Amino acid sequence: MLLASLIALGVIAYNYWQGQQLYDEIADQGFVPPTDIEGTALADITVDWDALKAINPDTVGWIYIPDTQVNYPIVHTTDNEKYLTRDFKGTEGWLAQYGAIFLAAENKGDFSDSNNILYGHNMQDGSMFACVSGFTDATQFAEHRTIYLLTPQGNYRLQTFALIHTTADDLIAQTTFTDEEQRRAYLQDKIDRSVASVDDVPAVSEMSQSLMLSTCDNLPTDGRYVLYAYVAESTVKASSDASQGGAASPDAVDAVDEASKELAS
Template sequence: MMNRKKKYYLCLAFISFIVIAGIGTYLFIDSRNSRQEMDELASMAYSSLEQSDDAMEDSSAASSSDIDLNDSNTLASEATSEATIEETSEQTSNTSNIDIVSLQNVNPDIFAWINIPGTLIDYPIVQHPTDDTYYLSHGPEGMNSSHGCPFIESCDSISLQDFNTVVYGHNMNDGSMFAGLHKFEDKDFLESHREITISTADHEMSYRIFAAVMYSDTYIPYYYDDSVEADRLAFLDSLSTDCVSSRSIILDDEKVGADDHIITLSTCDRKLRDNRFIVVAVLKKIDGVDV
């Protein structure tokens, strides 16, 4: 009888080991594949910026080699070069430094790129045309992935000009996707890392964070209608009322109103499963120009 029990427990332990090892292997491979996928897209997204920097360096080197210090036209040439640089800057100031067009050749659902300094958040943002839940379980290239990809729902515009655009992302154990949002629970970190950049094919938008809130599970796009001013104001008020105050920070140096454009970055919390942690930022600049 004892031998039979011993064999049973040994068999159960072996099966448990196999299951745990299998799950661990799957999670490792899934995390690795997601990281590789994002690295490849990041390389593609920033390639135009790198090429532009290289071209400027080559142009600068060529210009320097052509200068004759004894030439009376040197000062005039320098002035012309500066004017050309200023003109080029003006021509490119209304375009994004991220190559969204190339990313859209990989997946047309990619419409923007988000970067938050001080975190690992440096990812494409997608919007599926028919299925708002698709990118909960698919990466930015459409492959099955538990990491998913930051996304907005079809109720929000890819122009990011709604009052409140909600961007969702997973809180992954490996620190990827929107896990980095939880860094903003630390007030010192929040106060020193308030800038968010979102680039589209046409524009580069700069946002300033004003709230990091352990929010309720209220479905924001359904509960608050962006087309109604009272709802816009109600959402802003809810940041200080519909929350876990001990894990929420609202900075009072940004006066955000119903006519502003904001983004709400939303992820889950490992302890408070019925809550969402959100980081909210207001649009400050488009292509370097104040709005």
């Protein structure tokens, strides 16, 4: 029994090591953050899109949160389940439990929607989107307010404004809205429900676009931590129809939730 437990722990440890090695290798090829990223003009931050797309044509972006392990490529397909158990290089199975950071299938692949949704696992070694759950600590939240979203169309610098701890069946995965009033109400609701206190949140009318990072809480109640950020600066020309549309498919969201629950346990 003890031997079996030790073997199982060894397999898990190797799986985590192998997964992080893969993404470190991809980062070396695709994106090395500037030493002084805060002092670097947003337009001067570059990603080797040709190298990334040669590895995976589903590549649509890169996400980086300074001083965390979040430094990953973003993929996008019409199937929200594809990258739950498939890594960036397309490997499936027990060696690919990291999955990949992916943009919701309901979103446009160019990040032009009002609310863009990224999913990532909450890995026990602190990788992927595990840091999101750690932002319940006020100091951690305050020290990691800036997110860089880099895309072939241009770059975004975002500021976090809310952290939600919610249930798996909470239908908050809305990508677009019928009108501006509905969009503002959606954002204000997240501010009101935030478990993180933020003093410098601008009026929702000043938030042109938002980004949502969703991960499991790895608790028996099967909840979700969802981090919200607004676009503070962008080199991308604004889309005229960003506020039009509807919501993410409940069936698709359920599929993501169920698969994430299995992997996080």
